Amino acid sequence: MAPIWTLQLHPISFQPSIWVSKHQTHLNFMKLRPEFRFISSSSSSKQLNRKFVLGANSGSPSDPDEPAVKTQTITVAVKDQLSKWHGTINSFPPLVFVMNRYGGRNLAIGLCIAIALLVIAVRVYAARKLRYRTPGSVADLVRRGQLRSDRRGISRPLMYEDPFNNPMVKVGKSNSTVEMCGKVYRLAPVTLTEEEQAIHQKRRSRAYQWKRPTVFLKEGESVPADVDPDTIRWIPANHPFATTASDIDEDLAQNNVYQKHGVPFRIKAEHEAMQRKLEALQSEQKLNNLMIDPRNAKDFERPFKEHPRSREQVEQSSFNNQTSDSMPPTSDPAPISVESNSSSEETQKL
């Protein structure tokens, strides 16, 4: 029974469209046909139903089939409604006439709107073009990928983005929920009281008794006399980063930290030492050129000069000096010239 019912209902529901279109053109009807075929399982059964409907209209009360009777009544009812509807449609003035009455004015208004839209679009496009063309601006740099827009911390005015009044953070109306980054969390009040905090502090003060170590000794060293043994920390000799040995004077280190201007201490000291040695060397050279011992001259070298490659460089520079004796050794540092002099002396001696 059920398949028949569905088949019967489909043509009824689509009847109006067929009915209306029948008057206008037959093509619509033909177009709708495939839909029927799609909805119903078989076209033959539908045709049979239609026959039933027609049969019922012509009047055959002796028909024993129950569904046929039902379809008859439904079809009649629908057809009544449809005829009414058709009547109302016919009573309206045709749409074409309505359109024609105001046709000229509407066309003008439409045209105006279209032109206005076009002008706006062109203006926006031109403005955008102009904006893009301004070279050298920061926005231009960002667009070209020279500058990252999110890293322009210095050029951008500072924004105090309140993390509690952020669009990503929304507090619920009842104040018991908060929405962060699209997720809703329930809020629970903190229950820790001052008393509890004090109890915890007392517990810890009992459990951990500690003095910050102030004296650091290498294992094996003796404890100084006036030092609390609790404040001593023993540092093993092979500690990865800590050492007890310090070749830096404490006051000097403090001054170094406090220094605000000028040449740093070590750099200055090195420079001065070099200067002094150079001056001493030059005065000695002036006094007695031949008495300089090459072994003493080695003391003036900086430690990295003992590298074999630098030795080669020294030799090379001495060779250069020998070849171009007239040129003053301006670019070469002092030890090299000393070395070269001494080596030349050696050769002279030999």
Next chain:
Amino acid sequence: MLSLHNPFPTTPKPSINLNNSTPPFSTTFKPHFPNTLKPPKPHKPHFTTKTQSLLQYNRKPQLAGETPRVVVITSGKGGVGKTTTTANVGLSLARLGFSVVAVDADVGLRNLDLLLGLENRVNYTLVEVLNGDCRLDQALVRDKRWSNFELLCISKPRSKLPIGFGGKALVWLVDALKSRQEGSPDFIIIDCPAGIDAGFITAITPANEAVLVTTPDITSLRDADRVTGLLECDGIRDIKMIVNRVRTDMIKGEDMMSVLDVQEMLGLSLLGVIPEDSEVIRSTNRGYPLVLNKPPTLAGLAFEQAAWRLVEQDSMKAVMMEEEPKKRGFFSFFGG
């Protein structure tokens, strides 16, 4: 706490604490009751709401306490997120307009420069300053993104720090920064190494307050408790904690201790709760701290809030507990 020093007593003071027991967006006019939690009822709700919303956005948090505030960020256990916290809180403070000097006191295993993406710019360290190889201002590495953020490393990975005056050196450093020409920094944040070894002692020496980073697991809680004890013995009383790597889904399933459980065990006031976020690893890899991410991530927002509370010496009054399914509106079916 947050409204102890109110320079604009006549302006409507917004209650900034999201997790406060007072309604965060309530209209509060607090000229006469600066310390009360429950504000008096507003007289002109419409007017104040409007003003407050105007003021609250782009409001600079009020700095409480004496500057420079020397904050040591410590834990005890390694790998709980001390360096991440230092980088993110430090940069958040810089974004809020405070001048910050971050000191990487992790002598043996320094990483803060990597997290900040400044590893190529560290030429001098505090050891060189002590030796007289350079001046202090030459050793401070200024971040190009936020020019009021500076980094100072204590030593290069392979050099040994003469531990005898490591702590003293940091005290000198704080003094030197205090008296520098461009003005004292507002915050000196010291990233403490793990453990309670020589590096820890060095790091806590100049500090006035401490931020204890912990994760909700028993190993890190035990270490945190011990470290808190040592800090209290050393005279640092202002200790707040940040609970890091919190997973609300696991707390809901009772597989992880809740933040309130952690607080019950340690008895410390809460500065922040940082949820577990995969973006942390990504930002570490990039050398680009989480708080600079756009759009902000969950952990980044939490770090920002923690920084805000640090500035105002505030603590959390409520914690986020678990995820609730988002209520769908009537029109959500249609995409509304």
